[in-house]
Amino acid sequence: MVAALPTAVLACVLGLAFSGAAAPTLVADSGALVRWGLPVVTVLSEAAAAVTLGSLVLLLFVLPRPTGPRAGDRAGGRSRPGRADRADGAAWTLAARVVGWSGPAWALLLVVDMVVGYASVAGRPLGGAGFGDELAFYLTEISTGRAALVTAIVAALASVACVAVAGYGTAMLAAVLSFSVLIPIATTGHAAGAANHELGMSGLFGHLASVCIWMGGLVVLCVVAPRLGRDLRAAVGRYSTVAIWAFLGVGLSGLANAWIRLGTLSAFLTDYGLILLAKIAAFLLLGVFGYVHRERTIPKLPADGGTRAVFWRLAGVEVLVMAAATGLAVALAATGPPVAQEPVEGLSPAEVLSQYPVPPEPTLARWFTEWVPDLLFGTISLVLAVQYLRWVWRLRRRGDAWPVARTVVWLVAVAAFAWVTCGGPAVYGRIMFSAHMLQHMSTVMVIPILFVLAAPVTLALRALPARRDGSRGPREWLLALVHSRAARFFGNPLVAALNFVGSMIVFYFTPLFEFALTTHLGHIGMVVHFSLAGYMFVNVLIGIDPGPARPSYPLRLLLLFGTMAFHAFFGIALISMTTLLAPDYFGALGLPWGVDALADQETGGEITWGIGEVPSLILAVSLAVAWSKDDARTAKRLDRAAERDDDAELKAYNAMLERMSKDG
Missing domain, CATH: 1.20.1630 (Formate dehydrogenase/DMSO reductase fold)
Structure with missing residues (x-):
């Protein structure tokens, strides 16, 4: 030491x-x-x-x-179970x-x-x-x-x-x-x-x-x-x-x-x-x-x-x-590295603004073959896939079951997230508004649905070991996060909905949009924020994991229809605009394959409208099915209760109606 x-x-x-x-330098x-x-x-x-x-x-x-000593420890000098382990x-x-x-x-x-x-x-x-x-x-x-x-x-x-x-x-x-x-x-x-x-x-x-x-x-x-x-x-x-x-x-x-x-x-x-x-x-x-x-x-x-x-x-x-x-x-x-790390001269405007070489003209195949080496999101994708599989394997080893469908959904979600952040949408999203909106709407609307349906919090709480010595491990921190004030606040249905729709207005109609396009930190912040905003909103609607109390099904449908209307309005607004968003960026790229920036922005509006409505329709159908199943479960529970107490609740209700009729 x-x-x-x-x-x-x-x-x-x-x-x-x-x-x-x-060594000393010859000059200065x-x-x-x-x-x-x-x-x-x-x-x-x-x-x-x-x-x-x-x-x-x-x-x-x-x-x-x-x-410190707990109340039970001080009372009568007796220790609670597990106290000796602390x-x-x-x-x-x-x-x-x-x-x-x-x-x-x-x-x-x-x-x-x-x-x-x-x-x-x-x-x-x-x-x-x-x-x-x-x-x-x-x-x-x-x-x-x-x-x-x-x-x-x-x-x-x-x-x-x-x-x-x-x-x-x-x-x-x-x-x-x-x-x-x-x-x-x-x-x-x-x-x-x-x-x-x-x-x-x-x-x-x-x-x-x-x-x-x-x-x-x-x-x-x-x-x-x-x-x-x-x-x-x-x-x-x-x-x-x-x-x-x-x-x-x-x-x-x-x-x-x-x-x-x-x-x-x-x-x-x-x-x-x-x-x-x-x-x-x-x-x-x-x-x-x-x-x-x-x-x-x-x-x-x-x-x-x-x-x-x-x-x-x-x-x-x-x-x-x-x-x-x-x-x-x-x-x-x-020590100076062999490859000079100084800015390269003679770059095109698109290379200067995006800080990356201009990719070839997009085709259907290139959307899936062009990749950018994003170390952060690539590593996150790999860790998410490996850790989920480790937890499933841990449950299987001790004899507990976990639905295969949820595992498949999780892996599809991770693969989609990796493609959106490292694949074609990330490559072309730097220089084309339409590709950016494909990346953005997939991140905020499509991928969160898959992540929520995979129930990662439930899996983690079942697979992670609990600690009893006063320290905090991943399971304890996860529980603390799920039940924290911040989770309750952002998990509130109205807050989640306002964050979901309001963030888009604040982001695209302020300098934040151009900041995300021109800086790495801004890009990371955009992906992280909208991924979490989408996850919190979808979790309110169809979530399986434990967390803040979810609203009734009618209120959930009302929130969903409100966001559907907003996405339709936002997409139409982008289609109808006659000026560019982030004009100093998209208007100065000068892409070699001749992209009309305003027409590309109109295409981005159409993507926003389409991707916004299709997942919303899927969510609406899922909510209707869940509502129907919940009503069926409630009816079965009431039928079992009626069998146990000889329909006491119905008899009490009929008796009340009879008294009311006599009083009348």
């Missing part, structure tokens, strides 16, 4: 010395302090980031939280203190990194005449400087939340803010070039997040291990599961980043490629360690809180190898 940080710094220095990235040299100091500050900053994010993940998913939470408290220190340290180091980073970019030594004014101009007028300033501001907010961590709610807030710090970081560096811009950003964010969870989680687990007692084996086992997902995330995102920056296999022989090979070797070595520990070491951990020598053998070498890999990563980031 003591040697970890020096090991990271040493690996970084050796990597810089090997590549020559810290910033000095040795900046050339060597910036990578060292970056190592310290990434170490603080890893400890912060790793601590928060352990707090939220691994460690048992302190629990931990005292000393490790959780210590991890909260760790994040209370590491969060502010991370924010402070990012400020230092911002100042030293400007000196490196400008080729100026620290201080000197006019340095402060130049730094202010850099932070407010230059895109790289603005990203660094935003990073520091978000980190400052996250540090406040880290200091205030006292329970699951504040820990979740701190985690959301802390992971948000990585977003502007992912927009800079080698991944910010024009080539494969979106893949590079997603890959860098996924790489940073996965590494921080993996490395920081292990470091903090070492810190709190003496406080875990009999919970050590359970905590290490849970961390091992988190580490597997982080390992896969590091591998997948690292592969994407290497593909962008190397270009060819021969690039591995460059200084950049050789440092990358050393990092890959460390990654594979850590994978072997993890497998051996999971299969052999964890089962040997004492269940009674006894000797921890086995645990230290598990963690010690891994921490040092992770530290060395971190140092190599910083040296790698300071």
Whole structure:
């Protein structure tokens, strides 16, 4: 533990010395302090980031939280069943203190990194005449400087939340803010070039997040291990599961980043490629360690809180190898990659606006053969399919049944989501309004129906194991989300309907539409928001999963008919428009196959109308069938009750009518 940080710094220095990235420059040299100091500050900053994010993940998913005496425990000194399984939470408290220190340290180091980073970019030594004014101009007028300033501001907010961590709610807030710090970081560096811009950003964010969870989680687990007692084996086992997902995330995102920056296999022989090979070797070595520990070491951990020598053998070498890999990563980031990551000149207007090469003219076949490598949504699709099948397999192994039809519907939904976000609609949706509306309406109207019918929440609650030691696992977090105030609010029928229809007006008739077309973050926000809005609305109408109370069937049909009318109105409005939406974007593309932007927008309106009404009709039929089945079930229940009590309710009703007639 003591040697970890020096090991990271040493690996970084050796990597810089090997590549020559810290060598003096012939013009505008910033000095040795900046050339060597910036990578060292970056190592310290990434170490603080890893400890912060790793601590928060352990707090939220691994460690048992302190629990005070319950009412039943205080009354008569008797413990409720299961009380003996609950931990005292000393490790959780210590991890909260760790994040209370590491969060502010991370924010402070990012400020230092911002100042030293400007000196490196400008080729100026620290201080000197006019340095402060130049730094202010850099932070407010230059895109790289603005990203660094935003990073520091978000980190400052996250540090406040880290200091205030006292329970699951504040820990979740701190985690959301802390992971948000990585977003502007992912927009800079080698991944910010024009080539494969979106893949590079997603890959860098996924790489940073996965590494921080993996490395920081292990470091903090070492810190709190003496406080875990009999919970050590359970905590290490849970961390091992988190580490597997982080390992896969590091591998997948690292592969994407290497593909962008190397270009060819021969690039591995460059200084950049050789440092990358050393990092890959460390990654594979850590994978072997993890497998051996999971299969052999964890089962040997004492269940009674006894000797921890086995645990230290598990963690010690891994921490040092992770530290060395971190140092190599910083040296790698300071070294120029073989493939230049600068914006390419001589691009067409469509390539400049969409940030992607113009695809060939769309045909029926190309809608299914053209693909864009979207790392985020492609990974989400893969995880959704694999995890659902794992849960079904878990139920089958213990002898529980799960409808095959629901599994098939889920896989079809995932495949449709992958096609819409990575296939033809995503490729042509960047440059054609009609393709964009096909993507949008499929995301908000068609795919949510399939996801809802597959009942993923019900499956997860049946398949995921419950915890009884005071910690929260996926099942506990899912239950907390389903019964949260936010779920009740957005699951309210009127709110879900207003969000469903109102979002489209706000999105398409404000600058948000053009923001989603021109930025990766805006595109991600569009897909996520409308997917959730569609899911929440469909779940209100025909949902199977537990959640907020659903309205009566007449009200559901009323809401559905209202949205059908809105979609018809919205589609006709698009068909009738004589001006372009996002005119500075669609009007300036100049596609080589000669697309009439206004006619294409009219086609988009027709798609909106058609896709909006067909699923609505399917929902209406489904509601009518469900209403009929519900009435049939109610009638059977009343008939059984009448048989049990000799039709007491009907006799009481007839008696009341008889009394009323006599009184009259």
